[in-house]
Amino acid sequence: MPFASVTKIADADFPTRWGHFRILGFEGVTTNPQPCNEAIPAPATRTEAAVALVMGDIHAAPPIVRIHSQCLTGDVFHSLRCDCRQQLELALATIAEAGTGILLYEQQEGRGIGLMAKLRAYELQDQGRDTIEANLELGYAADCRAYELPAAILKSLGVKAVRLITNNPEKVEALVSAGIEVTERISAVVPTEPTFDRYIQTKRDKMGHLVG
Ligand SMILES: Nc1nc2c(ncn2[C@@H]2O[C@H](COP(=O)(O)OP(=O)(O)OP(=O)(O)O)[C@@H](O)[C@H]2O)c(=O)[nH]1
């Protein structure tokens, strides 16, 4: 899914409870995106938006970077079906403590299947399916995400090497194959809750997430 273009749309001051960032908006145009569900044809081109929260001097050394996939339910409503909100807070706190880093927030809700499909997947999980089985039963791939846009944003920021906060080996591989060195993987393990134990176990057992 190559990117035809990546454009910086905005760059503004951004104070947060974790510290002072800049907030940058980016848009990328993909050509020939792969369909995520064979019953739903992909458009010929697709515009994707992503936000970068940038703190400090990101060029002095490989910066701490988090690529966070949108999770409305977790990020906004503090859902305890998943660990997304805790991971977002961990990433912002880690960057703030270091005084420098980048949080890339990309809008691949529900591992790229979209919000409505994710809520339908939740219904199936309420009936006993795990997070992967639910996606497959709805006709979607287990994970429809690609990381070309975050990689292209890092390049446009002049970042060639990163210390990546993640448990997901696919994110490391995606950056490396896009030509960005990952000098360190920083664990994104957060305290688990009974309400998302099974979700974490499924990601470990079926998706190879590095969660101990
Ligand atoms: N389809 C689907 N998506 C989910 C579900 N729960 C969370 N998500 C989405 O999963 C994405 C987050 O992915 P995770 O697997 O938690 O983490 P990751 O980003 O792959 O890896 P880390 O970097 O280790 O956090 C977000 O897009 C969420 O909206 C679910 O049950 N079904």
Ligand SMILES: [Zn+2]
């Ligand atoms: Zn989530």
